[in-house]
Amino acid sequence: MNTIQPGSVVVAADGSPESDRAVLWAVEEAHLERRPLAVVTVVPDADGAANHAAVELARRWRPGVEVQGAAIEGTPRRLLPEISAGAHLLVLGSRGRGRISSAVLGSVSAKISSRASCPVVVCRPGPVGRVRHGILVCVDGTRDSAPAIEFAFRQASLRDLPLTVVNAAGGDDSPAELVLAESLAGFRELFPEVFVSRQTETDFTAESSSRSSARWHMVVVGRATEGAARPTAGPSVTEVVEHAHTYVAVVPARSSERPVVVGTNDPSLSVPRP
Known part of the structure; x- marks a missing residue:
């Protein structure tokens, strides 16, 4: 090793x-x-x-x-x-x-x-030749979602794909939604080439853990780590990993003791989140 x-x-x-x-x-x-x-x-x-x-x-x-x-x-x-x-x-x-x-x-x-x-x-295995719709990421509107959002933006940028963001917690007027909007604004500045859309009515669990997931190039889901502020919302890692019909990315949340950053996954290139 x-x-x-x-x-x-x-x-x-x-x-x-x-x-x-x-x-x-x-x-x-x-x-x-x-x-x-x-x-x-x-x-x-x-x-x-x-x-x-x-x-x-x-x-x-x-x-x-x-x-x-x-x-x-x-x-x-x-x-x-x-x-x-x-x-x-x-x-x-x-x-x-x-x-x-x-x-x-x-x-x-x-x-x-x-x-x-x-x-x-x-x-994960999926159907060959199907037209797909880019990257799908599930977030919960907290700062623990930042690594999953960053990873999804980066994948979309590297592969010239659109990105769809689903908020798994909170409505349009919730504090979580405000944090999410703030986070997305920062990432959009860093990845202006990525086309981003948001879906407020999508059932992410059903979308990522069924045959419907085959319409996406990749599904990105965050998971809580020791020291995270709280578990991320949305489906469990096991549920998505074992049932999706496309590539699945599982991104650990950072410890609440570490600063939240946006940008690349390389700490030398990341910048403090505004």
Whole structure:
């Protein structure tokens, strides 16, 4: 684990078609963000064959990205959250059906997403060729929502996609709605190229945890972390990760002791929130 460069995009690979899909998404993300990619295979016997194949796949897809591989002895449920502490982003396949017994399977992805220190993208299967409508993010109008909003804006900007924001708590006149409007204004200034719309009547739980989610490129949901002011509203991480029909990003809230920032996920580039 100490060979993984801090700030890397990290992807779990187990030799299955599902993890290959995650590797391709992760190397594209590393390319767009100009970051190194770490391909990690967590196995009981440190067999590196599947890891080597995944590394070669990533290098063929994006030759200009710096790619490193690591086969680590252990279990994904325990080791991947530890690895996430130094990662910029952790990417998981939605199911593992490869020969490696420690493959990342269904609910394991949800467990890892709920414990990771960095944002986690779970590459859920979805219909091929469907026209999609960009990025969908659920927020609750509190400052704990800032990381999820920031991540959604960044993904929309990187991929030239529209962004739709759903407020999971409070009506048009609520304090939460005022905080949300304030937050969005700051992010719009930093990402003026992103087209943003807001939906006040959408049932985010139904939209993100059913076949309806297939109409989105990605669904972004925040989760509370230790020290957060309060749990984020909206559906549970497990509900979305296990039932969505598209890519799911799970973004941890920052501790209430840390300053709220907007901008990029890189602290050296982020700026204080007005």
